[in-house]
Amino acid sequence: MKKFLKTISVVTAVSLLALTGCGKTSSGSAPKSEVAAVNDGGEPSGSNILIAYFAVAENSDVDASASASVISDGRGRMKALADMIQIATGGDLFSIQTSVDYPGDGEKLIDYAQKEQDDNARPELTSRIENLDDYDVIFIGYPTWWYDLPQVMYSFFDEYDFSGKTIVPFNSANGSRFSGTIDTIKELEPNANVIEEGLSVHESDVEGASDEVKEWVNGLGYGK
Numbered sequence: 001m002k003k004f005l006k007t008i009s010v011v012t013a014v015s016l017l018a019l020t021g022c023g024k025t026s027s028g029s030a031p032k033s034e035v036a037a038v039n040d041g042g043e044p045s046g047s048n049i050l051i052a053y054f055a056v057a058e059n060s061d062v063d064a065s066a067s068a069s070v071i072s073d074g075r076g077r078m079k080a081l082a083d084m085i086q087i088a089t090g091g092d093l094f095s096i097q098t099s100v101d102y103p104g105d106g107e108k109l110i111d112y113a114q115k116e117q118d119d120n121a122r123p124e125l126t127s128r129i130e131n132l133d134d135y136d137v138i139f140i141g142y143p144t145w146w147y148d149l150p151q152v153m154y155s156f157f158d159e160y161d162f163s164g165k166t167i168v169p170f171n172s173a174n175g176s177r178f179s180g181t182i183d184t185i186k187e188l189e190p191n192a193n194v195i196e197e198g199l200s201v202h203e204s205d206v207e208g209a210s211d212e213v214k215e216w217v218n219g220l221g222y223g224k
């Protein structure tokens, strides 16, 4: 824990400060969808690949463009990685949404997430994969929070039974990479085939990661 705090203070301080400075509360943030359609507003593509991701920028009370959890075009980092995987695979996208409005202020988010973890919370999901049977391969993306899955990912794995399906983890972090979360997913989904060769991209490398993502996807045999 001390190592992460040190890393946070050194590596992420700039982004957290940026977040704090820009963290104006937005009264105009988009309402949460009660039920999310797969494929980001379109119809399912017919692919057997689903890319499910949790991006805090899509679950915050702050205007996404003001958040440090976004890349220069305004997408959250996990959303940017999910889009790269979507392009490489031709699969469908699914945004994991919760009723929690995560603080946009970086320090508050750090504290909030730590309390959630201490409480072993299960944030309520407000989006649901309606057609899980259509998919054999589920790419699942999340940032590392406090060396672990964000608690909402525990809600997600509680919600779905991925028995018989292949889970491909992807992640963004600032030094801890997956930090044991792939083993945790294996425990939570014992009857799924969880791919060990997940992709973790450093938070500062997400924006230019499309070639790396494509190579990884092709290496796994899921390129279109």
Ligand SMILES: Cc1cc2nc3c(=O)[nH]c(=O)nc-3n(C[C@H](O)[C@H](O)[C@H](O)COP(=O)(O)O)c2cc1C
Binding pocket: 004, 054, 055, 056, 057, 068, 069, 070, 076, 077, 078, 079, 109, 110, 111, 113, 114, 143, 144, 145, 146, 147, 148, 172, 173, 174, 175, 176, 177, 202, 203
């Ligand atoms: C609450 C919180 C906890 C974090 N904990 C860790 C950690 O334990 N290890 C690490 O390497 N990075 C940690 N980070 C950094 C994030 O994993 C990293 O910035 C990631 O790129 C965030 O993705 P996002 O911008 O899509 O939210 C943490 C960030 C936050 C906000």
